[in-house]
Amino acid sequence: MNDIKQCPICDSSEFTPFISAVDYTVSNDTFNIVSCNNCGFHFTNPIPTVDKIGEYYKAESYISHSSTNKGIINKLYQRVRKHTLKQKVKLVKRVGKGKDTLDIGAGTGHFLNACQLAGFNALGLEPDVDARTFAIENFKANIQELDELYNLPDGSRDVITMWHVLEHVYDLRRDLDKITRILKPDGRLIIAVPNMSSFDAKHYKEFWAAYDLPIHLYHFVPDDIKRLFEHYDMELEEMQPMKFDSYYVSMLSEKYKGGNIVKAFWNGCRSNLKAKNGTYSSQIYILKKKGH
Numbered sequence: 001m002n003d004i005k006q007c008p009i010c011d012s013s014e015f016t017p018f019i020s021a022v023d024y025t026v027s028n029d030t031f032n033i034v035s036c037n038n039c040g041f042h043f044t045n046p047i048p049t050v051d052k053i054g055e056y057y058k059a060e061s062y063i064s065h066s067s068t069n070k071g072i073i074n075k076l077y078q079r080v081r082k083h084t085l086k087q088k089v090k091l092v093k094r095v096g097k098g099k100d101t102l103d104i105g106a107g108t109g110h111f112l113n114a115c116q117l118a119g120f121n122a123l124g125l126e127p128d129v130d131a132r133t134f135a136i137e138n139f140k141a142n143i144q145e146l147d148e149l150y151n152l153p154d155g156s157r158d159v160i161t162m163w164h165v166l167e168h169v170y171d172l173r174r175d176l177d178k179i180t181r182i183l184k185p186d187g188r189l190i191i192a193v194p195n196m197s198s199f200d201a202k203h204y205k206e207f208w209a210a211y212d213l214p215i216h217l218y219h220f221v222p223d224d225i226k227r228l229f230e231h232y233d234m235e236l237e238e239m240q241p242m243k244f245d246s247y248y249v250s251m252l253s254e255k256y257k258g259g260n261i262v263k264a265f266w267n268g269c270r271s272n273l274k275a276k277n278g279t280y281s282s283q284i285y286i287l288k289k290k291g292h
């Protein structure tokens with residue numbers, strides 16, 4: 001295990017235990033989240049070492065999840081994804097000043113494909129070889145290994161997207177340093193992450209599926225995002241809710257808790273009804289360089 005000695009946002013070394021939760025998907029081991037005494041940021045600590053963390057991703061069957069079309073939940077999932085893809089492309093069109101886009105953690109390439117169909121010069125980066133192969137075979141997607149990140153020229157992309165990826169980034173400060181440099185000066189960085197200040201997070205506590213230990217290394221609220229990007233001279237321009245996530249996360253959380261789908265649906269609804277911008281189950285953050 002890797003003991004984190006410094007807060008990933010403010011470098012402070014004093015932490016307080018916050019919550020312990022089980023890895024329900026792979027190991028059934030218990031992991032801990034701490035909060036920084038200085039800035040309040042919550043992060044998983046300790047975390048598996050970089051050579052071991054891949055083992056905790058083994059439950060994630062990208063391909064089966066995205067290609068089968070059987071059963072009502074899967075049908076619903078496909079519908080929601082289609083709708084969500086449209087919304088995401090619309091957002092990129094609205095905030096982007098040009099056509100050069102980069103999607104980090106592109107997975108099976110569904111969003112990348114939607115970008116290509118919308119006429120963007122879209123590039124995707126993805127660490128998983130099976131997901132990359134799927135994207136290439138099904139969409140002829142322009143997708144490469146994650147390591148390519150460090151070969152991309154600075155100031156070359158109008159929009160960079162990270163859909164539920166930032167919470168997985170092992171070397172956060174180093175990678176964000178490069179990612180924010182790849183952005184053009186007037187570019188936009190779009191980040192979606194779960195929000196631990198949401199109603200569903202507070203309701204489900206250690207069963208909240210979006211803690212997803214140990215592969216979610218960071219547990220953000222909007223203020224954390226603002227402070228994190230101060231390091232890169234970037235500011236938050238806008239926040240958008242992801243309203244379907246409360247249902248999906250509640251469904252998984254009920255499964256872990258031994259509850260049922262009716263409760264999941266009800267809590268998904270409550271989460272959205274009670275939310276203000278900034279307290280939805282997942283939030284989209286649009287960031288820009290200061291002065292642009």
Ligand SMILES: [Zn+2]
Binds near residue numbers: 009
């Ligand atoms: Zn801190």
